[in-house]
Amino acid sequence: MPRAMLASFAKRLAIPDLRWSPDEGLTVSRLRIELLSGLTVALALVPEAVAFAFVAGVHPLVGLYAAFLVGLITALIGGRPGMISGATGALAVVMVALVAQHGVEYLFATVVLMGILQVIAGAMHWGRFIRLVPHPVMLGFVNGLAIVIFLAQMGQFKVPGTMENTGHGMSGGEWLSGLQLYTMLGLVGLTMAVIWVMPRVTRVIPAPLAGIVVVAALVIGFGLNVPRVGDLASIEGGLPMFHIPMVPLNWQTFEIILPYAVILAAIGLIESLLTLNLVGEITGKRGGASQECIAQGASNIVTGFFGGMGGCAMIGQSMINVKSGGRTRIAGIAAAVFLLIFIVLDFNTPLGPVSIPALIEQIPLAALVGVMFMVVIGTFAWNSFNIMRKVPLTDAFVIVLVTVVTVMEDLAVAVVVGVIVSALAYAWNNAKRIHAITRESETEKGAKVYEIQGPLFFGSSEGFLEIFDVPNDPETVIIDFAASRVVDQSALQAIENIAGKYEAAGKRVMLRHLSRDCHKLLNKAGHLMVDSDDDPDYELAVDYSVRTGILGGH
Numbered sequence: 001m002p003r004a005m006l007a008s009f010a011k012r013l014a015i016p017d018l019r020w021s022p023d024e025g026l027t028v029s030r031l032r033i034e035l036l037s038g039l040t041v042a043l044a045l046v047p048e049a050v051a052f053a054f055v056a057g058v059h060p061l062v063g064l065y066a067a068f069l070v071g072l073i074t075a076l077i078g079g080r081p082g083m084i085s086g087a088t089g090a091l092a093v094v095m096v097a098l099v100a101q102h103g104v105e106y107l108f109a110t111v112v113l114m115g116i117l118q119v120i121a122g123a124m125h126w127g128r129f130i131r132l133v134p135h136p137v138m139l140g141f142v143n144g145l146a147i148v149i150f151l152a153q154m155g156q157f158k159v160p161g162t163m164e165n166t167g168h169g170m171s172g173g174e175w176l177s178g179l180q181l182y183t184m185l186g187l188v189g190l191t192m193a194v195i196w197v198m199p200r201v202t203r204v205i206p207a208p209l210a211g212i213v214v215v216a217a218l219v220i221g222f223g224l225n226v227p228r229v230g231d232l233a234s235i236e237g238g239l240p241m242f243h244i245p246m247v248p249l250n251w252q253t254f255e256i257i258l259p260y261a262v263i264l265a266a267i268g269l270i271e272s273l274l275t276l277n278l279v280g281e282i283t284g285k286r287g288g289a290s291q292e293c294i295a296q297g298a299s300n301i302v303t304g305f306f307g308g309m310g311g312c313a314m315i316g317q318s319m320i321n322v323k324s325g326g327r328t329r330i331a332g333i334a335a336a337v338f339l340l341i342f343i344v345l346d347f348n349t350p351l352g353p354v355s356i357p358a359l360i361e362q363i364p365l366a367a368l369v370g371v372m373f374m375v376v377i378g379t380f381a382w383n384s385f386n387i388m389r390k391v392p393l394t395d396a397f398v399i400v401l402v403t404v405v406t407v408m409e410d411l412a413v414a415v416v417v418g419v420i421v422s423a424l425a426y427a428w429n430n431a432k433r434i435h436a437i438t439r440e441s442e443t444e445k446g447a448k449v450y451e452i453q454g455p456l457f458f459g460s461s462e463g464f465l466e467i468f469d470v471p472n473d474p475e476t477v478i479i480d481f482a483a484s485r486v487v488d489q490s491a492l493q494a495i496e497n498i499a500g501k502y503e504a505a506g507k508r509v510m511l512r513h514l515s516r517d518c519h520k521l522l523n524k525a526g527h528l529m530v531d532s533d534d535d536p537d538y539e540l541a542v543d544y545s546v547r548t549g550i551l552g553g554h
Helices: 002-012 028-056 060-077 089-102 104-123 126-132 135-157 178-201 207-222 251-283 289-305 315-323 329-344 356-360 365-379 384-388 393-408 411-431 461-465 489-504 516-525
Strands: 346-349 352-355 435-440 448-453 476-483 508-512
Touching: 028 060, 028 089, 028 135, 028 207, 028 315, 028 329, 028 365, 060 289, 060 329, 089 104, 089 251, 104 126, 104 251, 104 289, 126 251, 126 289, 135 251, 135 315, 135 365, 135 384, 135 393, 135 411, 178 207, 178 365, 207 315, 207 365, 251 289, 251 315, 251 411, 315 329, 315 365, 329 356, 352 356, 384 393, 393 411, 461 489, 476 489, 489 508
Parallel strands: 448 476, 476 508
Antiparallel strands: 346 352, 435 448
């Protein structure tokens, strides 16, 4: 039995496509684009990782190590080349309470367990359930995340070091004012202008990278007084070291970290899989959902053992990469390697020592904010305003609802709420469809036939019962399901209830034209008096008597 189970499990594991450039040959031109795109992403990752580390209440290097390790591993074995992963705000806001109550070591243990859960989800192919997310929910997700990215940049317009961690994230802080504020706004606008103009001039250098270089050169050259990366925190550090989380290995620890691990795993996979779909739509390529789940899980397991805060796919950085031309695994790998270089590389030259971390710390935040603002403009689904005027009111409501909940709560809650509302709307619309066409039977003299139209399930079971006229119907009633389907237990209960009413009135009910799945469902429940495979194939119309009392109906 164990051997058979292992063999069955092995069959479920597809061989992943780990080619660096699965869609096109690797040329010098392609390599240049990928490396420059990776450099651009790495520069944008630095302030994001530092800021999210502050949100979670941990040292900036904990966020930077997570961005490096998660980004590298998911780039190597992820399901969609072109995606960028790292430390994210969606996860940080969940981590902050754990860190505040139990300390950072419990966070590392939670990240390891989170990764294990994600690997299990990938091995069980649970990633396929992302297909159940309706398109209105996807639009709400994109719009909500664009707004979240925009709001996250507002913190860069505050005086560095004045924001405080309240245990629920960063808040407070003193806004920039006067010349410093106007200078930063002007630099943000200049960055956005360069990014907008650059593709019309040349595509040799990715537009976001050009914007960062131009503004950084201007600020450093003229010594402008605006916040820089180094004002957030020093990013200089060593290589991440293997570290077993220093927590007691007992049941109490498991009880503490499990709820957080489940929530983090769910949020991480939802955001990653939705980003995977979005990148797939932009690039016109399909990605492997299960492979991405395993990659995210493996990266978080490793990150937890190397002192990182864990992470998932980042829609903002993924959009930067895709818009900069990144299409292969090389861009993601390059971004992670560049990020590590930004943290650790110091070297000597004939002119003196050079510190890469110190250079990166001189980059003005205005340049990176301008890049993210352009990401917001490119990510927000502006056509959704036009779509909402044309689609059903329920779909328009779902788009707005998911957008608002994403901003006010978090992505996982928003997606779950959106799917539930969409499912309820679908159930309600189908519930209203059920009705019956009545006629006299051509095969059973004196019998009345009810031709059921529409699916019979929990939402339509009450409407199904209201169709029949038990007191005035003849001795034999045939319920024809040729245009219907018996879906669930509520449907079985409804059939038993109506059969019970006819039985109490001294009349009998026959079922006709059951589809194969309906036949199997009813037969398994014990409702069918005759067991035949002819009827499901519609080769011979077999009438089935109904056995009552199976589910306690009356």
